[in-house]
Amino acid sequence: MQLQVNNLTKIYGQNRGLTPTSFAVEKGELIAIVGHNGAGKSTLLKMLANWIVPDSGDVSIDGIDLKNRAAAVRKIGFIPEDPNLFDFFSVEYNLKLFAKLAQTPLLRVEDILTELNLLSFRKAKVQTLSKGLKQRVSIGRTLLASPSVLLLDEPTSGLDFETTREIYRLLNTMHAAGKTILFTSHRPEEIKNLATRIMVLHKGQVIFDGLPEEYFQSDIHAELYA
Amino acid sequence: MKNTLVLTLNDLAIAVKNKTLVLVLFIPIFVFIALNLVDKADVEANIIKIGMLQDQTYPAEMAQSIEAADQVFAVTWLANQEQALRLLKDHKIDGIVTSNEDQPNSLALLVLKKESLHTIAIVQSFSALQKAVEGHPPSWVSQISSLQHSSMQRETLPTWILMVILLVGFIILPAQIAEEKEKKLLLGLLQTPIHEAQWLAAKLITGMALAVTATLLLHLLSNVWPQHIFSYLAFILVGSFCFSAYGVFLGFLCRNQASARTLGVIVYLPHLLPSAMADVSQKLTAVAPLLPSFQLFEPLQSILLEDGSMASRSFALIYLLLLGVVMFYLAYRLMKRRWLM
Structure with a gap:
């Protein structure tokens, strides 16, 4: 078991958030987390990424407790919906800053720039880039430390068709390279094309956890997109 | 230590990019133009x-x-x-x-x-x-x-130095921290194996560096220097540490830049006015020692104008140091809880 989640809970006011949730993830799974807005999808990912402190519950990644943040961050990478980069600096500066802090060799920055087709943008300030390019830089930054588990919060939200396809290609490449991926999405075609497993959240509870075929034949899918 | 250095350099680069440094350089120049215009105060009819x-x-x-x-x-x-x-x-x-x-x-x-x-x-x-x-x-x-026995520049220098240190602590740092929280940059940095305390230390060092730079510039422009340089330096360093830590804490109380600036000004003015104006008002003289800013202002004034030294001001030094440590710890606790992030 690569990722083990036990009774993870976060309750905001008006009963929003995530009720006690438990599940396990095997290495190499590509899981789509779906649900309406406010269902708890982002809250779940942010707790796994250490962005939000849970009210209760435990998470372990490759046997490392998430509370041991310094060790856990080497195992898990989070790509938020809105890229959180230092806008006024160049792509290269952003990548090098995170490489230094992640204690990754700076040569890895060159690999990332090449892998993600960012070489021609290396000197460009992030604030001048399109959202799709920023998303690629954000993914590149996360990949610098070679985490085994990747979390993506609505990775194609607000992107055009071409850029969305580029992100799909990247996800498939990372999956083929053995990464475990969890992503949230509202797009049925995205879920169908990418996911090897689907989790549905509704009002902070997991109401479905199974294979894509089962999900698309179930009433839950029909109700979700009714 | 290496991470702290990298983060500090990054923070200084941010200070250049978001014009913070221009603000710090502007203040001393503004001060010396304003000096010629400032000449009003109220006389209190007290005992x-x-x-x-x-x-x-x-x-x-x-x-x-x-x-x-x-x-x-x-x-x-x-x-x-x-x-x-x-x-x-x-x-x-x-x-x-x-x-x-x-x-x-x-x-x-x-x-x-x-x-x-x-x-x-x-x-x-x-x-x-x-x-x-x-x-x-x-x-x-x-x-x-x-x-x-001193010139107007020397006499008013402690006030301007206090202004600059409080400006960095209460206005610049909280806004920068709130911006990093607002844009989720801090959370991004916490995706690396850095320790929360390293990030906080980098912010603290940045604040101190800005405050000390502005203070140095004030001295260079006025060509006024203290007799007891080590005592003076100790208060400048401890004062900038205290108010930078205070500012880091204020930054964690705010969700965005706008609220940080507002909170900063709300804290800045009460800290500045009684300390700086205490000399011309007996009422303020009675209230001023209650403020942390007075514990910096009064020793600076004493050292610069009366050739005082650190020896008789150890209470103020310890007070500032302890307050800085408490503020740093509170900021650390809020950061661990991902407060308003």
Whole structure:
């Protein structure tokens, strides 16, 4: 078991958030987390990424407790919906800053720039880039430390068709390279094309956890997109 | 340590990019233009604390009248000149009255600063008392001397230095921290194996570097330097540490830049005004020591204007240091809880 989640809970006011949730993830799974807005999808990912402190519950990644943040961050990478980069600096500066802090060799920055087709943008300030390019830089930054588990919060939200396809290609490449991926999405075609497993959240509870075929034949899918 | 250095350099680069550094450089220049325009304050009609020496022979009528005028003067009889000077430097008394040996039947007044509203108030009170008792000149106070012999630039320098240190602590740092929270940059940095304390330390060092740079620039422009350089440096460093830590804590109380700036100004002004204006107002003199800013301002003033040293100001130094540590710890706790992130 690569990722083990036990009774993870976060309750905001008006009963929003995530009720006690438990599940396990095997290495190499590509899981789509779906649900309406406010269902708890982002809250779940942010707790796994250490962005939000849970009210209760435990998470372990490759046997490392998430509370041991310094060790856990080497195992898990989070790509938020809105890229959180230092806008006024160049792509290269952003990548090098995170490489230094992640204690990754700076040569890895060159690999990332090449892998993600960012070489021609290396000197460009992030604030001048399109959202799709920023998303690629954000993914590149996360990949610098070679985490085994990747979390993506609505990775194609607000992107055009071409850029969305580029992100799909990247996800498939990372999956083929053995990464475990969890992503949230509202797009049925995205879920169908990418996911090897689907989790549905509704009002902070997991109401479905199974294979894509089962999900698309179930009433839950029909109700979700009714 | 390496991570802290990398983060500090990053923070300094941010300070350049978001024009923070321009603001820090602008203030000292603004200060020296404003110096020529600033000349107003209010004189408070409060009781004046006068020190008189037991080993002095005062003209009997004058001494009796001063003691009797308890609505105007509060007289403290002191054993010797040394004790009196200490109380004057510590702002426990407003002036020392001795008999003027050069001119019989008159008094000599020793104050901290001759060209101040405070001194004018003292002389006015003596004049009013004399008029009530004798009804005619010559004036009882025939000689006025002061401990501080300095230019306007030197006299006002502690106020500007306090302004700059508080500006970095209460306005610049909270806004920068709130921005990093608002744009989720801090959470991004926490995706790397850095420790929360390293990030906080980088912010603290950035704040201190900005405050010390601005202070240095003020000294270079005015060409005014303290006699006890180590005492002075200790207070500048500890003061910038204290108020930078305070600012880091304030930053964690805010969700975005706008609220950080607002909170910063709300905290900035009360800290600045009583400390900087305490010298010209007795009411403010009573309130000012309650503020942390006074624990920096008063020693800076003492060292710069009265050649004071750290030895008699250890309480203020420890106070600032402890307050800084407490603020740093509170900021650390809020960061661990991902407060308003």
